[in-house]
Amino acid sequence: MDNRPIGFLDSGVGGLTVVRELMRQLPHEDIIYIGDSARAPYGPRPAEQIREYTWQLVNFLLTKNVKMIVFACNTATAVAWEEIKASLGIPVLGVILPGSSAAIKVTQTKKVGVIATPMTVKSDIYKEKVQLLAPDISVMSLACPRFVPLVESNETTSSVAKKVVYETLAPLVGQVDTLILGCTHYPLLRPIIQNVMGPGVKLIDSGAETVRDISVLLNYFEINRSREVQGKKDCFYTTAGVASFQEIAESWLGKSIRVEHVNLEEVLND
Numbered sequence: 001m002d003n004r005p006i007g008f009l010d011s012g013v014g015g016l017t018v019v020r021e022l023m024r025q026l027p028h029e030d031i032i033y034i035g036d037s038a039r040a041p042y043g044p045r046p047a048e049q050i051r052e053y054t055w056q057l058v059n060f061l062l063t064k065n066v067k068m069i070v071f072a073c074n075t076a077t078a079v080a081w082e083e084i085k086a087s088l089g090i091p092v093l094g095v096i097l098p099g100s101s102a103a104i105k106v107t108q109t110k111k112v113g114v115i116a117t118p119m120t121v122k123s124d125i126y127k128e129k130v131q132l133l134a135p136d137i138s139v140m141s142l143a144c145p146r147f148v149p150l151v152e153s154n155e156t157t158s159s160v161a162k163k164v165v166y167e168t169l170a171p172l173v174g175q176v177d178t179l180i181l182g183c184t185h186y187p188l189l190r191p192i193i194q195n196v197m198g199p200g201v202k203l204i205d206s207g208a209e210t211v212r213d214i215s216v217l218l219n220y221f222e223i224n225r226s227r228e229v230q231g232k233k234d235c236f237y238t239t240a241g242v243a244s245f246q247e248i249a250e251s252w253l254g255k256s257i258r259v260e261h262v263n264l265e266e267v268l269n270d
């Protein structure tokens, strides 16, 4: 047993799609979440900067004494997961392997699409991971740089959002039977994405797949939170304004949560 919280990081509100699934599958675990909305989106930034920011988020979570860290961000996983995982003494999970395996299981036509941020697409990591296990599957990747700003500004159902999704996904329509949502922000746009791709296309939510792996690791290392401990101490930190984060988060999670602003420079230089 280990009653410490699980730490989640993302460039903003996207990682909440992983958290919602965690609350459903593992409701007893405590959560510490850090979303770097002040510096989102990460996707168009240079790899070195994404690595630096990701380290800051990790170091912040370590100050909260977490027992495991989940990179609830594909971009951070693509750029910094291997390096950071190798340097920490606690389990560190990314979202890319679970999403890749799920797509391999689901595709019938062996034509898989990946939508993600410019950095994740540039890294070609989904294609690499899918084809490592299933070389006969073709993978088409498409960067969707306009999606994260829509989600961060809580514009997930507007007519602008519909137009942007429709225009961006056009090259993939009719080309694949399975589409990996390779950015944790994208499940917030899921109804529009499904509508544009058509009802026959299976959407893979990498975040949701990741929670199965979290559960396996908790069992493997015997670090589940004890059922005897009552109450939850979940806390969500944002580097930007509390009100906007709270509004998006509570509507997505369907419950009220504690949100605090954090100044990373101040905390990490203390």
Ligand code: DGL
Pocket (backbone or CB within 6 Å): 010, 011, 012, 014, 015, 040, 041, 042, 043, 044, 072, 073, 074, 075, 076, 117, 120, 148, 182, 183, 184, 185
């Ligand atoms: N949620 C992040 C991801 O999964 C978004 C990255 C961004 O801020 O561009 O990649």
